[in-house]
Amino acid sequence: MTPAQLKFLKIVTKEKYFAENSKILLALSGGKDSMTLFNWLYELRAKLHIELGIAHINHGLRPESDFEEQALRKMASDLEIPIFVDRFTGEFTEQKAREFRYHFFEKIMIAENYDVLLTAHHQGDVVETVLMRQITGRPLRSLQGIADCQPFAKGQLIRPLLKFTKEELDAAVFYEDSTNQGVDYFRNRIRNQLIPELTKENPQFSQAISDLSSEIKMALTVINQKISELEIVDEKISYHKFISQTKELQHFILQAFFAQYPEIKVSKKKFEEILHIIRRPQQYSAQLNKDFQFVKTKDYFYIEKRQLITASLEILSENPNDASFMEVYLPLEGQLEIRKRQPGDQILINGHHKKLRKFFIDNHVPLQARENPLIFVEKKLYAIVGVACSDLSKELKNDKIRRILWVKPSIGEEINDARKKS
The missing domain is CATH 3.30.465.60 (Uridine Diphospho-n-acetylenolpyruvylglucosamine Reductase; domain 3)
Known part of the structure; x- marks a missing residue:
């Protein structure tokens, strides 16, 4: 057993990542990281009392992708290890590919009753992730790095290599993804440009970022304990x-x-x-x-x-003798307009023009009522249905030449649940 493999066994045993007889699904890209993890798990499967399966995504980005898929299928067949394969479809982005992968892993875990999903993220991935999040302005909580264990599907997602550097990974046979050496993707630019330049300034740069991430995690543990007590x-x-x-x-x-x-x-x-x-x-x-x-x-x-609120309006020209209706006085002539509020709308109240936003705040108008219809005549606001009439309406109350409308909002509510459509 190599020193790195012994270290792996100690970590897995200490952290109690696997229960006895666990069914382990390994996300296997074919790169050095995941092939190392596969080799260690395969050689230790009897000692760990685990059942091992592998899942592979063919992203189809390189001419070698199909060859690598076939090589992994053959390896799995020779070793009598179950293998599950899918092919990414659609326009490629890092985010879409990640979502595709984890959706596939979840589907296999549920269908085949796997308890644990393993990925081969290592210390270098932690450093890259922390830098990516910092550059894109993520909060302190996200700078804790990558969790080693979290719920996933009906089991756990575990990353047992987070304490390993790239140099400790020892797979002799693996398939190098040539796109990893480019700068087309954000993570690649971090890996191939930014980290090497910063490492020139501090040879221990990656370790320093890893240590900082661990310290942030400890600090947030203390903060979270305080929040929990509240x-x-x-x-x-x-x-x-x-x-x-x-x-x-x-x-x-x-x-x-x-x-x-x-x-x-x-x-x-x-x-x-x-x-x-x-x-x-x-x-x-x-x-x-x-x-x-x-x-x-x-x-x-x-x-x-999110809710889409659609407000319709009940309008009567004769008194319904119903207190739920608002009585609105309007000029006899002029173009009548009923609509939702828009930025800059104002209402004349007690001799003062107030923007609706300030009026709502000052009068503690409930959020739902702020979406009630507005009644305009010649672009002058006469009423917020169910909320208030303006001075313009009140001044017409004793006039003989005027219109009266009895109005009230009728609210319909529709839940816009995107998940129900998918």
């Missing part, structure tokens, strides 16, 4: 409890809150904007992506599935 992070967070914490702790509470929603990517700029909004007393609602929106009321803030 029992504040939930589906909804109390505004009053949140605002009573120090600003520094508020920052990390909000990070922990967003960590509950890994499908939502929030830039550093957007994060700071939301934090600023939470600290203000006003209500707020904004779309985060096509599926989710952020909502802040006077008591809570939370994230909910």
